[in-house]
Amino acid sequence: MTSKGSAGVRVTGVLLALVLLVELAAAGIFLRYLTAKKEEPAASKPPEVLTPVPEPEPQPEPEPQPDPEQEAMLKERQALMERAYQLSQGYYYDEALALLDQAGALRSAQTDALRREIAQKQAELVPYEGDQFYHVFFHSLIVDTDRAFDGDYDSTGYDLYMTTVSEFQAMLPKLQAAGFILYDITDLVEFRDGEAVRREILLPPGKKPLVISVDDVNYYKYMEGDGFAQRLDVDEEGRVVTVVDGQPTYDGDVMPILDAYVAKHPEFSWRGAKGVVAITGYEGAFGYRITDLEDYDAATQAWMLQKTRDVAAALRESGWKIACHSYTHNQYWSDRTITAQQEEYDIGRWKRDIAPYVGETNIFISPFGVAFPDNDPRLLYLKEQGFTIYCPVEASMTTRWENGMLFQSRLNLDGMVMKDYPERVKRFFFDPATVLDPARPHG
Numbered sequence: 001m002t003s004k005g006s007a008g009v010r011v012t013g014v015l016l017a018l019v020l021l022v023e024l025a026a027a028g029i030f031l032r033y034l035t036a037k038k039e040e041p042a043a044s045k046p047p048e049v050l051t052p053v054p055e056p057e058p059q060p061e062p063e064p065q066p067d068p069e070q071e072a073m074l075k076e077r078q079a080l081m082e083r084a085y086q087l088s089q090g091y092y093y094d095e096a097l098a099l100l101d102q103a104g105a106l107r108s109a110q111t112d113a114l115r116r117e118i119a120q121k122q123a124e125l126v127p128y129e130g131d132q133f134y135h136v137f138f139h140s141l142i143v144d145t146d147r148a149f150d151g152d153y154d155s156t157g158y159d160l161y162m163t164t165v166s167e168f169q170a171m172l173p174k175l176q177a178a179g180f181i182l183y184d185i186t187d188l189v190e191f192r193d194g195e196a197v198r199r200e201i202l203l204p205p206g207k208k209p210l211v212i213s214v215d216d217v218n219y220y221k222y223m224e225g226d227g228f229a230q231r232l233d234v235d236e237e238g239r240v241v242t243v244v245d246g247q248p249t250y251d252g253d254v255m256p257i258l259d260a261y262v263a264k265h266p267e268f269s270w271r272g273a274k275g276v277v278a279i280t281g282y283e284g285a286f287g288y289r290i291t292d293l294e295d296y297d298a299a300t301q302a303w304m305l306q307k308t309r310d311v312a313a314a315l316r317e318s319g320w321k322i323a324c325h326s327y328t329h330n331q332y333w334s335d336r337t338i339t340a341q342q343e344e345y346d347i348g349r350w351k352r353d354i355a356p357y358v359g360e361t362n363i364f365i366s367p368f369g370v371a372f373p374d375n376d377p378r379l380l381y382l383k384e385q386g387f388t389i390y391c392p393v394e395a396s397m398t399t400r401w402e403n404g405m406l407f408q409s410r411l412n413l414d415g416m417v418m419k420d421y422p423e424r425v426k427r428f429f430f431d432p433a434t435v436l437d438p439a440r441p442h443g
Helices: 002-038 068-089 093-101 109-123 155-161 165-177 254-264 298-317 340-353 377-384 415-420 422-428
Strands: 134-139 180-182 189-192 195-198 208-215 231-234 240-244 247-249 275-279 320-324 363-365 389-391 399-402 405-408
Touching: 068 093, 068 109, 093 109, 155 415, 165 254, 195 399, 208 254, 231 298, 240 254, 240 298, 254 275, 275 363, 298 320, 340 377, 415 422
Parallel strands: 134 208, 180 208, 208 275, 275 320, 320 363, 363 389, 389 405
Antiparallel strands: 189 195, 231 240, 240 247, 399 405
């Protein structure tokens, strides 16, 4: 009984042990399951992004080195075309065409096109057939209005007979806009067997020839300190300049102002024409007292004579003509009481003391604008002395070719006419009220 009970106990113990082992094993498995559920799942690595390796940029082909000879040819062609164009702007058509015709190896489609354009402009020129010609004149311009119009003895005369720098500068674009082109007075006439004949004038359609003259370009002593230039001179480039208060300027009188305007607007001048500079002689020429040399030392005498020659040459080279305005500008011209003896002396002095330094001329700008009948011996004497172009003053600016001479009257664009007779200016040119200097007395 004891052994059976012991055996049963042992069997039961074994069974319990086995059950316990099974339960423990199951519990271990469950524990591991729970533990596994609580653990975070391992983070998955993102897929590795591969940075693309940039392809090497294609290297540009090395630019071919310019051919020095080809480059030089292009520059030379461009300069040739610019020169031809500039010539055509000033109506030098024949010269421009000849330049292009001689292009040789520089010829191209561009040069041919420019040649056709210039030839077309030349073909469009028409004869000027109008009976009205135009000639205006000035005296030396007022530079400083404060000094000119300071109320002294000369102020009234300056207001009447002079024009200011600002007025003249304002006139030029108005004249150009009105269709005027500067023309050389000597090209208005040709002489055939002693007869004066009207020369054909070719201009662009609608254009009108204009002559400008400047009287008394002497810079007289009475003008000193009154706001005018003292004299003319020539700069290092051969341009005529005015000397104002001892300094060279380019705006002190008609000549340098007009030169500069034409340089900027070559179409305002037919083949470089500028105007006429009229000088007397009793106080020299251009501000140099070459008829009073005895008042100066030898060095100053030589300097003045050379300067007079230099200025005259520069004026002529730049398109100006020089005229005789008599030697004395004496009152006997104005009242027509000049005798044959007085005239012979007057003209003789100009030819002896002035002409050798400024050059010969066939243009006579009459003092005070005086006119003589065609058969007057005093007029015929001037013709005998070689003055075949005679210019008096007249508001209508008549021009005629008679008795072997060209007669061309002039209109003065000064204070008197612009203020007291504005209709004379309006009739042909512009409203003078638009250019009058406010610095004028009662202007």
